[in-house]
Amino acid sequence: xxxxxxxxxxxxxxxxxxxxxxxxxxxxxxxxxxxxxxxxxxxxxxxxxxxxxxxxxxxxxxxxxxxxxxxxxxxxxxxxxxxxxxxxxxxxxxxxxxxxxxxxxxxxxxxxxx
Amino acid sequence: xxxxxxxxxxxxxxxxxxxxxxxxxxxxxxxxxxxxxxxxxxxxxxxxxxxxxxxxxxxxxxxxxxxxxxxxxxxxxxxxxxxxxxxxxxxxxxxxxxxxxxxxxxxxxxxxxxxxxxxxxxxxxxxxxxxxxxxxxxxxxxxxxxxxxxxxxxxxxxxxxxxxxxxxxxxxxxxxxxxxxxxx
Numbered sequence: 262x263x264x265x266x267x268x269x270x271x272x273x274x275x276x277x278x279x280x281x282x283x284x285x286x287x288x289x290x291x292x293x294x295x296x297x298x299x300x301x302x303x304x305x306x307x308x309x310x311x312x313x314x315x316x317x318x319x320x321x322x323x324x325x326x327x328x329x330x331x332x333x334x335x336x337x338x339x340x341x342x343x344x345x346x347x348x349x350x351x352x353x354x355x356x357x358x359x360x361x362x363x364x365x366x367x368x369x370x371x372x373x374x375x
Numbered sequence: 376x377x378x379x380x381x382x383x384x385x386x387x388x389x390x391x392x393x394x395x396x397x398x399x400x401x402x403x404x405x406x407x408x409x410x411x412x413x414x415x416x417x418x419x420x421x422x423x424x425x426x427x428x429x430x431x432x433x434x435x436x437x438x439x440x441x442x443x444x445x446x447x448x449x450x451x452x453x454x455x456x457x458x459x460x461x462x463x464x465x466x467x468x469x470x471x472x473x474x475x476x477x478x479x480x481x482x483x484x485x486x487x488x489x490x491x492x493x494x495x496x497x498x499x500x501x502x503x504x505x506x507x508x509x510x511x512x513x514x515x516x517x518x519x520x521x522x523x524x525x526x527x528x529x530x531x532x533x534x535x536x537x538x539x540x541x542x543x544x545x546x547x548x549x550x551x552x553x554x555x556x557x558x559x
Contacts, residue, residue: 294393
């Protein structure tokens, strides 16, 4: 049996690529080379916005326990719900995760440019 | 196949001459299409897969570190592409290319060979890939293991398991073929 398998699989028929194969590949290569390069993400423009968003997130997470400890200072049920949600451990971890992701993406971009 | 020619063509492509890629395609089209054919058993799909592999190589040419031969890098890239493509869309159990001659005119040996190939096609991916690359590399365990990115011991174990599975499958495949032939 092993001999049969060896014989059959080591004597696979060779196929010849079609005549149009090279032309087809080179057409695809030419299309690829003619295409404009992908537009890089505008990190320099996005960075200030991201920094502001992160600062807001940090402020909310930091102040959330203060607001939730003083119910009379909460102006509306909607804000109260938001503050309670922001003060949960899951929200804190989400904020930390976003912060680490943003820092990592920024570091990669800076390294790629240097 | 001259590694220096490959290197010269790669340098020209990276210098901004995409037409130099044609030399690489001409030199390696046969092996790449044949390797793809062993994975999918369909000539048309084999050419599609090989073309995609060449295009991936073109896009990633600057990432080739030149630590080994260009062909080694190209084949590793193509093998990975074929493996993932075949896992996403497995080949049809009876590819059109496999239908060559009326069953009545086949000798018992032809029938047995075809049964073996079909049985290989039905193996789980990791055993099938091990067999395909082992025989494509002319039974060189080290080369096939490197191509799959596994230790040699792992490849040997997969080959042994693949043969074991084939031994179990083939009596069934043979009897199924006989039943089909008698029904015609």
